[in-house]
Amino acid sequence: MMRLNPILSQKIIKTLLWILTGSTIGILFFIIIYIFIKGLPQLSWTFLSTNPVDMGRSGGILATIVSTVYLIGIALFFATPLGLGTAIYLTEYTREGLITKIIRFGTESLAGIPSIILGLFGFAIFVIAFGWGWSLLSGGLTLSAMLLPTIIRTSEESILSVPQEYREVAFSLGVGKWKTITRVVLPAALPGIVTGIVLSIARSVGETAVIIFTAGSSLRFPSSIFESGRTLAVHFYILAREGISMPMAYGTAAILVLLILIINISAYMTMRFLMKRYS
Amino acid sequence: MKEKIIEKILTLLAFSAIGVLLLITVFIFKEGLPVILKAGIKDFLFSAKWAPTKGHFGILAMIISSLAVTFGSIVMGVPLALACAVTLAEFCPPRLLVFLKPTIELLAGIPSVVFGFLGVILLVPIIREYLGGPGLSLLAASIILAIMILPTITSISIDAIQAVPLLYKEGALAMGATHWQAIWLVILPAARSGVVTAIILGMARAIGETMAVIMVAGNALKIPSSLLDPVRTLTSTIALEMGYSAGDHRTALFAAGMILFIFIMALTILANLLMRKK
Structure with missing residues (x-):
């Protein structure tokens, strides 16, 4: 290869790299389009607004939508104050040092803990030790541990992006630290914080x-x-794995992918809007 | 006075993540350790005989399977992920980049059950037809995982490549190197620690993935001897057996989780050390 004309070899490699990148993006579009082609025809108002009948062979998915909303609501109820509090502490109340290092290490490690380990943990503590059994509360609390690192990271970034002058002006007017944070810093950082929460959803x-x-x-x-x-994703898993009903499985998958697309695209749009505003 | 109290509360909140991490460690070890000590560390880690209701707790086959799918996904996923990272960071016009980078990151948002499902429907039949075996296999799991870890590796590598000072590249170009020579000989070596971090985090994601692997790996409990053999990883065993396990069987699953936890923490700490070195 070294003997090849460098300009020619660059052309070849560049083409190859673009083909690889193109196929990766192709895989993503293929997944989305495949699920939509198979799943969207299953969707109807009845599908969304009736409960599953006969293990999900017929009826709709209403109960699973409600369970999903409950779970996410509970998880955010606990993860948002903890995550936001951590982010405020890291950005406004401390300097980089041993303590922030420990907190950052904890956050990064928690982000790397796989879902199955968190599941074991939640099972041991909430389901068994606290005696709550399999419940939306146990699930929501465990899920909040999973969302915490995302919320900490995105909140920290958006608080840091608030210009330092905002704080200085508030301080110079004699406003206290906490009031500066709640009245000046957080409102300015709010869109970014919300984007983080939306992504965690x-x-x-x-x-x-x-x-x-x-x-x-x-x-x-x-x-x-x-x-x-039973959440949407769990319902899809059981429908597909136990072969209960393929049309229902495709319909549920289409709802899942559609939700994720909408959430990600809207979060991305907000982020771009914010970046334009601050740059 | 009020300010002081608020600061105390925030300090407390700030320890929530590390607190949860400690709690996880304590609970997993408390549940898992006794059965390991009872079975003996050697019999637990180095025996492939897993019959927890009869008192055999060897998880060797699962450890090897987990490492095999992780290795397979890295072998297939890393070249593809790096190709994407180099293309996006170096060859891609900025206008296209703002569209392509989030598109690749969106791949990380596709639920693992959807990946597993498409693997069963589309990939497994192809493997069965053209390569033989049951189709549900180490190979199928590795391919699906390779796609799943790609966004992680790509997006961290892009950051690492973009963090290389522009001077390096300009220097190389000024000496007459082509753009590709500058990338291969200067930029990638300079971005090495970031790229390695990306690969390590990708490994951590692959070894911990559960649902997609359950769906495509076939879940046969033995040490795989070929790419086309079905395998059952640590994560699959925990997820498949948790529902009906009790007593020592259940704690043995926690013990398997503990080993997985140790693997993941080791990878995370390694990634952290590498980042700091930079």
Whole structure:
């Protein structure tokens, strides 16, 4: 290869790299289009608004949508204050040092813990030790541990991107530190923080391993957070793996992918809008 | 006074992530360690005989399977991921980059059950037809995982490549190197520690992935001897057996989780050390 004319070899390599990149992106589009072609025709208002009947062979997916919303709601209820608090502490109350190193290490490690380990943990602590059984509460709490690192990281970034002058002006007017943070810094950082939370919702929607162990897979319409529930992704997994109903599985998959697409694209749009505003 | 209290509360909140991490460690070890000590570390780690209801707790076959699918996914995923990273960071016009980078990151957002499902529907029949064996195999799991870890490796590598000072590239170009020579001889070596970090984090993701692997790997409990053999990883065993396990069987699954946890923490710490060195 060394003997090849460098300009020619660059052309060959460049073409090859573009082909590889193109095929990667091709895989993504193929996945989305395949699921949509098979799944979108299954969708109807009845599919969305009725409960599953006969293990999901017929009926719709309403109960699974409600369980998904409950779980994400519970997870965000716990993860948002903890994550935002951590981000405020890291950006406004401390300098880089041993303590921030420890906190950052904890956050990064937690982000790397696979869903199945979190599932085991949630099962041991909430389902067994606390005696809550398989329930939306156990599942939501475990899920919040998974979302925490994402929320910390994105909140920290958006708080850091608020110009230092904002704080200086507030301080010079005699405003206290906490008031400066809640009235000046956080409102300016809010869109970025919300984007982070929205992205963590996208991640929860597709999650399965952690949820099967902690929230169970009951198909009943959940009437309280102490009951077991089956999320969309878990429902899809069970439909597909046990071969209960392929049309229903494709329909559920289409809803899942559609939700994730909408969430990611809107978060991305917000991010671009913000980057333009601050640059 | 109020400010002081707020600062105390925030300090407390800031330890939530590390607190959860400690709690996870404590619970996994508390549940898993006793059965390892009971079975003996040697019999646990180096025996392939897993019959937990009869008192055999050897997880060797699962460890080897987990390492095999991880290795397979790295072999296939890393070249592809690096190709994407180099193309996007170096050859791609900025206008296209703002579209292509989030597109590749979107691949990370596709749920693992969807990957597993498409693997079963599309990939497994192809392997069965053209390569033989049951189709559900080490190879199928490695291919699916390679696609799943690609966005992680690509996006961290892009950052690493973009962090290389522009001077390096300009120097190489000024000496008459072609763009590709500058990338291959100057930029990639300079970005090496970031790229290695990306690969390590990709490995951590692959070894911990569960649902997609369960769906395509075939889940036969033995040490694989070929790429076309079905395998059952640590994660699959935990997920498949947790539902009906009890007593020592259940704690043995926690013990398997503990080994997985140790693998992942080792990889995370390694990645951290590499980042710091940079």
